[in-house]
Structure formats: C-alpha cells, structure tokens
Amino acid sequence: MTAALRQTVGLADDSELLRFTTAGSVDDGKSTLIGRLLYDTKTAFEDQLDHVADVSRRRGDERVNLALLTDGLRAEREQGITIDVAYRYFATTRRKFIIADTPGHIQYTRNMVTGASTAHLAIILVDARQGVVEQSRRHALIASLLRIPHVVFAINKMDLVGWSEARFEEIAAELRAYVGELALPAVTFLPLSALTGANVVERSAEMPWYAGPTLLDHLETVPLDEEREIGARFPVQWVIRPQSTSADLHDYRGYAGTLAAGELRPGDEVVVLPGGRTTRISKIEQGGIALAVAFAPMSVTIHLADDVDVSRGDTLASPQRAPRVEQELEAMVCWMSERPLVAGGRYALKHGTRSTRAVVSAVDYRLDVSTGARHAEDGGRLALNDLGRIRLRAMAPLVFDAYAENRTTGSFILIDEATNATVGAGMLLAPAS
Amino acid sequence: MLVRLAEKAFRPARFPFPLLHIDTGHNFPETLAYRDKLVGDLGERLIVANVQDSIDAGRAVEESGPRASRNRLQTVTLLDAIRDHKFDAAIGGARRDEERARAKERVFSHRDDFGQWNPKNQRPELWSLYNGRVRKGEHLRVFPLSNWTELDVWQYIAHEAIPLPSIYFAHQREVFVRDGMYYAQNPFVTLLPGEAIEKKTVRFRTIGDMTCTGAVLSPARTLDEVIAEVAAARITERGATRADDRFTEASMEDRKREGYF
Numbered sequence A: 001m002t003a004a005l006r007q008t009v010g011l012a013d014d015s016e017l018l019r020f021t022t023a024g025s026v027d028d029g030k031s032t033l034i035g036r037l038l039y040d041t042k043t044a045f046e047d048q049l050d051h052v053a054d055v056s057r058r059r060g061d062e063r064v065n066l067a068l069l070t071d072g073l074r075a076e077r078e079q080g081i082t083i084d085v086a087y088r089y090f091a092t093t094r095r096k097f098i099i100a101d102t103p104g105h106i107q108y109t110r111n112m113v114t115g116a117s118t119a120h121l122a123i124i125l126v127d128a129r130q131g132v133v134e135q136s137r138r139h140a141l142i143a144s145l146l147r148i149p150h151v152v153f154a155i156n157k158m159d160l161v162g163w164s165e166a167r168f169e170e171i172a173a174e175l176r177a178y179v180g181e182l183a184l185p186a187v188t189f190l191p192l193s194a195l196t197g198a199n200v201v202e203r204s205a206e207m208p209w210y211a212g213p214t215l216l217d218h219l220e221t222v223p224l225d226e227e228r229e230i231g232a233r234f235p236v237q238w239v240i241r242p243q244s245t246s247a248d249l250h251d252y253r254g255y256a257g258t259l260a261a262g263e264l265r266p267g268d269e270v271v272v273l274p275g276g277r278t279t280r281i282s283k284i285e286q287g288g289i290a291l292a293v294a295f296a297p298m299s300v301t302i303h304l305a306d307d308v309d310v311s312r313g314d315t316l317a318s319p320q321r322a323p324r325v326e327q328e329l330e331a332m333v334c335w336m337s338e339r340p341l342v343a344g345g346r347y348a349l350k351h352g353t354r355s356t357r358a359v360v361s362a363v364d365y366r367l368d369v370s371t372g373a374r375h376a377e378d379g380g381r382l383a384l385n386d387l388g389r390i391r392l393r394a395m396a397p398l399v400f401d402a403y404a405e406n407r408t409t410g411s412f413i414l415i416d417e418a419t420n421a422t423v424g425a426g427m428l429l430a431p432a433s
Numbered sequence B: 001m002l003v004r005l006a007e008k009a010f011r012p013a014r015f016p017f018p019l020l021h022i023d024t025g026h027n028f029p030e031t032l033a034y035r036d037k038l039v040g041d042l043g044e045r046l047i048v049a050n051v052q053d054s055i056d057a058g059r060a061v062e063e064s065g066p067r068a069s070r071n072r073l074q075t076v077t078l079l080d081a082i083r084d085h086k087f088d089a090a091i092g093g094a095r096r097d098e099e100r101a102r103a104k105e106r107v108f109s110h111r112d113d114f115g116q117w118n119p120k121n122q123r124p125e126l127w128s129l130y131n132g133r134v135r136k137g138e139h140l141r142v143f144p145l146s147n148w149t150e151l152d153v154w155q156y157i158a159h160e161a162i163p164l165p166s167i168y169f170a171h172q173r174e175v176f177v178r179d180g181m182y183y184a185q186n187p188f189v190t191l192l193p194g195e196a197i198e199k200k201t202v203r204f205r206t207i208g209d210m211t212c213t214g215a216v217l218s219p220a221r222t223l224d225e226v227i228a229e230v231a232a233a234r235i236t237e238r239g240a241t242r243a244d245d246r247f248t249e250a251s252m253e254d255r256k257r258e259g260y261f
Helices: A003-009 A030-040 A046-059 A074-079 A108-117 A134-145 A165-179 A215-221 B002-010 B029-042 B051-056 B074-084 B150-160 B223-232 B237-241 B251-258
Strands: A017-023 A086-091 A096-101 A121-127 A150-156 A186-191 A233-240 A254-258 A269-273 A277-286 A299-304 A315-317 A324-335 A346-351 A354-367 A387-400 A411-415 A422-428 B019-023 B046-050 B089-091 B108-111 B139-142 B171-178 B181-184 B198-203 B214-217
Touching: A017 A030, A017 A108, A017 A134, A030 A086, A030 A096, A030 A121, A030 A215, A096 A108, A108 A134, A108 A324, A108 A422, A121 A134, A134 A150, A134 A165, A150 A165, A150 A215, A165 A186, A186 A215, A233 B002, A324 A354, A346 A387, A387 A422, B002 B029, B019 B051, B019 B074, B046 B051, B046 B074, B051 B074, B150 B223
Parallel strands: A017 A096, A017 A121, A121 A150, A150 A186, B019 B046, B089 B139
Antiparallel strands: A086 A096, A233 A254, A233 A315, A254 A299, A269 A277, A269 A315, A277 A299, A324 A387, A324 A422, A346 A354, A346 A411, A354 A387, A411 A422, B108 B139, B171 B181, B171 B198, B181 B214, B198 B214
C-alpha cells in the first residue's frame, strides 16, 4: 500500500499493536468503557449500533446501552453479564488495539489470567463510589503475577462523586500503597466516566484538576516495551523436508518456528537443546526470501551448517546465554478445572513447541489473591480458580527461562489426559539451586 | 489468505493437509474459476464435498420458497466430509471481528462428537499455547486469522499481491433489491412480485452463496480503492451483505452450535 493511501484512510502503522486486557468487578462499568472506546473511536459500525439501540429499547433501558456492544452470546444479552473472554479490535491513526474483555464475576481468575497472558497493558476498573474493593486487589495481584508491563487503574463513575479530586486522590493513594508491595512495573491512575465519556477519548471539562492523558492518549503512547534481553531462543515447530525428486531440494532441511526471544543472524553459533550439540546458522529464510537477521517474534525457517539431529520441540539458543534445561520444575500455577490439582496428579504438559507429561510432586502453597497470603496448610491441593506454587517432574527435560525473564519460554499449560481439557496455566520459576 | 500463510509455513515442501471445498452448488461461477486456478497453480490436493450429494442421499433437505438457501445445509456436508476423511482439524479463515458470537471463539476450537460448538465450555487459551488434543470422533476448528481484522486482511493482500476472485472488485452486474440488499441475478432464486432486475456497478465484500450474499454499490476497481473503501466503511461486512446472519439476533451463534463454519 502506498504512503499516500495510508494517509488518506488514516491507517495505523503496521508495526504498532497494543494488546490490553480489562478487569473489573460486576457493575464497575467495564463493558460500558469498552463500548465507549469503540463508539468514540468510531470503530463500532452502524449496524452494530442500530442493533444495540434496538435491543436497549426492547429491554427498556433508558439510554443506548453501550455495554451491549460487547456481549456476544444470547445468554449474556439476556442476563446482562459477560460469560467468557471476548476479543475486540479497534484502530486509530497511531496504533491497532486488541482488547481481551474478561468478565468480573464468574470464573474471574481463570478468565483474567487468560486475558492477561497475552496482554501488554491491563485496565483495572475501580468504582469511584465503592473505592478499592477486594476485586481491585485481586486484579492487581494477577496482573503482577502474569507480569503485564503496564497497569492502568481507571477510577470510573467520577460523575457520581461530583468529579471530586479529593475522592480520586484518596483512592489512588490507597492503591499506591497496595501496589507498592507488588512487582508492578508501571502504574497509572486515571479519573474517568465511561458513561459520559469523560477522559476516555475526549478530555473532561468537568475535571480541570486532572492534567494527565486521556485513556486513549495513554493507550496510544504507552511504550511497547520489549522482553528482557536473554539471548536468542528458537523453539523448533516443524522440520521442512520436501519429499521431492528435484535435485536442488534433495538436501533441503529447514527448521521452522517463531523466535521467542533475541535475534539470530546467518553465521551465529547456536546450541541445540536439550541435546547440547553446537552448530552454526547457515541461512535464515522467510517465505523463500533469505534474511540477514531475524528477531522475536518473527516466524522464520532456519538452516544449520551441520547435519545435527533436530526435531520439533527442540530449541536453538545462544550458547553463551543458554536457557535452563531441567526436569524438576517449580512454578506458579492457576488452576482452571473443577477437579482439583493434587500432589501425585499426572498431566500432559505443553511448553513452547514441546509436548510431554508431568507429575505434580508437591503443592507448596495456595496464594490468597485478595490478601497475598500463602496457605501451606490446605492439604496440598488447588481448586478451581486457585493460584499456587507447585513442584513438577517432567518426563522429558524442558528448555526454559523463568517466566520473569520471558513470558513465552517461561509459560506452560497442563492438560487433563482423560478429558483433554486445559486445566492449568503455569509460570516457571528459577530457584537459585 | 490461508493458502498464502500455508505456503509461508510449509514451502518448499507440500502442505501436510489437503484443501477442502464444501460446494453448495450455488457458488458464483467466478468463485469456482478462482478455486480451480488456485489449486492448479499450487499443485496441492483438493477435496470437493457437494451439498447436492447430501441432499440426494437424504442427509439434508432442500429448503423451499423464494428465500431458500443451502447455507444451513452445508453444515451437514461439512461434518460428513470431516468424518469420512477422518480429519482431526479443519483450518478456516473466520475472524473474531466478523460477528458477535465469533468474538468468543478460540483459535483452536473444540467440536464434540456431533460437531457442535459449546461456547460456555471452551478450553482456556493462554499465551500462544494451543491445546490440539481430541478424542476419536471429535475434531477442532482452527482459525489462524482469529486476531486479524477485515482491514488487516486487505492490507496483507496488498502487501503480498495475492490474486483475488474478480467479483471483489467493481463490475457491472444484473442485480435486484430484496430486504434492502442488492443480490446478483442468479438461477437459484425466483423474483418476488415487485422485484426487478437492474444493472448496477457493484462489488462483493464477502463471498458466499449467490442466494445469500449481497453486493455493495461501489466504484472500487483496484486494491487501493477497495482498502480506502473498507477503511471508511461504517457497516460491518457481514451486516452489510450477509442475509444468513440476519435471521435472528443470535443467528451465527445458533449455526455455530450446529457445526457451521
């Protein structure tokens, strides 16, 4: 597409994408806030708005209920609730956005953890009348555990507290004290009203005391931080070996996958893990075109100088800054199944491109997500929506980094082999041992 | 789009899966011409499953009346094809921005023994770790374009210079108006009293069956013109042109539960 056309249609730069998640308790106005963002950025389409106006009228709502823009399933629209994580898309001239909209009431931990796993920023809604409630603390703790780089506390319904600066400061001070204890890297406090639109996209005339950015300004300018520099990590997803009689393809052997961290260039030395053989990169391709460099999160095909044994699930890594290779693992896990996790439980484990099995050797403690307290006395089990620290023994070694170092190489899921359900989300720890 | 992504993933080797077309018999001729050229150029295997065969075998019953469509019938043919070929996954191009019910869809979406989608009991999807496990008789629908928007797709088509069926671009066509939408004149519908054929310059934003895909009035003859039009559009692509989504408030949700793509 030409630059002129890009200008005319006001398209965001291809490279700028911000994924964020929204969390709030029931009636915090989360759906209304998202509806407001879609409406004021002119993302909501006419037929969707007509539809929402129509449904609002039939339900007897006083004004067009923007929350209906986000509720997709029939049961949700009937009951006025959000059941599952829903994904929304909008774009401005500066960025594209993907919202993971997670419900505040049922299954809150499971859903928020899911939304948070891919988010670069979290908006946590706080009702200005209620102030900080248990859910606010819970959401902040989950954002911190999932290592979302940016957190915005949106103090909503400012219209209902007379646009009071004192009230806003009071809530912000309480939150500041709480998040000081968590490892939240960047925190912003924003007074707004999703209902009237104040400080969402348009600056509020009612709160002249607030000098900071509107929510949209913030979303458009927040730095898209990269992961910490840990060296290159390339989990092999697929081995390309054409079954071709053509002479030039006879010896073709490419390793396809997505770079999880760092960058690679032809000539770079790499170690194949968990095997441990060292070789060099002879060529990097994307769609048949040779590249001089590839960096995370590009999907590429890599060729190696030596004929070493590499299969799906192996990782090519920088030898100087190699990842951990271990079978005995420690992790924080979010449990997502009605059937509790217990010591001795066996599960299928998926980590990067590797699928293996693991047995839970111990449950160290359950984390109370409202208070941060650790409960070791719970009898070694985690129930649905619990978070806790566990130890695992994997059937094959995992090539990983601590989740704190890299969210891709440090995460895994557990699958119940009887039902095939995804039952656990794990974040690997790197104990000093 | 999907074919181009598959080429990026698997070339110079062959795809490790065949292509599947559920042919309702009500396709635009341009769609079939495009399909045959695409498959020929690719050198990949194409399986065509015909809705007509499902009707002849008594597995599906043709709708009647002036609004008869084979849209819903194709679910039967699709599920039969998945079973007959023992596919454990079917990759499709659906996107979450298309429609309300699709906003809740997973990238790896589980279907039970009956091919049904249960939106209230979906597997959580975290990071980029997908759970591809199924039991015998079940299958997955996999949607690699889940997080793309309509505009993203058009930008990628422009970037990659992907050839398209000609009817995505403006052309003269004989159309008639029904329920506020322009439909192509076609052998599968009977005009109702008061409906008349007229000639218009139109293009299609989505392509489904001739019986249920509406055209939009458009002068956009080039890719850049189409992108400018899509960026300025104030109505969703399915809302604008798909009669199949209009039956009830939760039309897509109902069909997806039955196993529709």
